[in-house]
Amino acid sequence: MSEGPERRLLDREAHVLVVEDDGEMRNLVTRLLREAGFRASAARDGREMWEVLESPAGEPDLVLLDVMLPGTSGLDLLRRLRERSRTPVMMLTARGEEMDRVLGLELGADDYVAKPFAPRELVARVRALLRRTTPVEAPAVQRSRRITFAGWALDTARRELTAPDGASVDLSGAEYDLLLAFLEHPGRVLSREQLLEVGKRRVSADPFDRTIDVQVSRLRRKIEPDEASPALIKTVRGAGYVLVAEVSRG
Known part of the structure; x- marks a missing residue:
């Protein structure tokens, strides 16, 4: 059975930017994404995030953004990002912090995942968000x-x-x-x-x-x-x- 356009779209090695200050968590997430077939970049804070976003390679297909970051918070970074881009954003929040989820959604986040998370769940939610937000070439009809x-x-x-x-x-x-x-x-x-x-x-x-x-x-x-x-x-x-x-x- 042939694969559909969404599967082929994801197979093109979508680029995910992971913005997380905790080194262990950052390395874990980027490794999970790479093992799942994605191209993953990492940033420790807002400054590094903007460097990646403004690089010649262009914006990533999805940003995985931690709420709790040193300096400028993830929510403030989301607010600034939404002023200039529609890049899909998935927030990383502490489990049980409903207010962070609500604020993130209010500011334009597309999804969120609570820490600690199951590796397979994270990858599945990244794939699902990319399917929802990446246009697929439609048949002429x-x-x-x-x-x-x-x-x-x-x-x-x-x-x-x-x-x-x-x-x-x-x-x-x-x-x-x-x-x-x-x-x-x-x-x-x-x-x-x-x-x-x-x-x-x-x-x-x-x-x-x-x-x-x-x-x-x-x-x-x-x-x-x-x-x-x-x-x-x-x-x-x-x-x-x-x-x-x-x-x-x-």
Whole structure:
């Protein structure tokens, strides 16, 4: 059986930048990634991270960024990175530090993994994030696929969202996944567990985990930019979220 385009895309040796100040952890993660077939670079702090990002080789395909770094924190580095780049970012957080996860997602992180982690889980989550965020060349029959709602348009071949005024709106990989899930099921209430699965994240054992609430809030701010904007995604208390706009394809 032939392999699909996503498998071939990952086989091109995607470049992952590991930003971690702990030498033992940094060496462990870079070794795991290289053994899994990735090209891995390492940085001890923000200064070294920017050196790699601004090198002639260009930006990596994914940044694995520790929250706790000396000098400029990982969250501050994420904020600055998002001002100039859409490079996928996975945050490394201490287990149980929900606030770090929430802040990271608010600032534009695409995923997170808690330390200590299982090696196979880390590699699997890196692969999953790359699949979600790296465009795959689509067959000609799919290149014109366009989904419209409330004046907005999502081109699923290019993964581009266009506002009613024609402006292009940047979406993180996680935001794109959420929006597409809502557009695929207009008028249907989607639970937090269903949305977590759509985002290819582990379903948290903690019923109060705010991951999806944060992502939905970020998406809302982009497609409902001010108070005069129509409410497109509504909260169904105790059940989840629902897209109330009419959706059409063409």
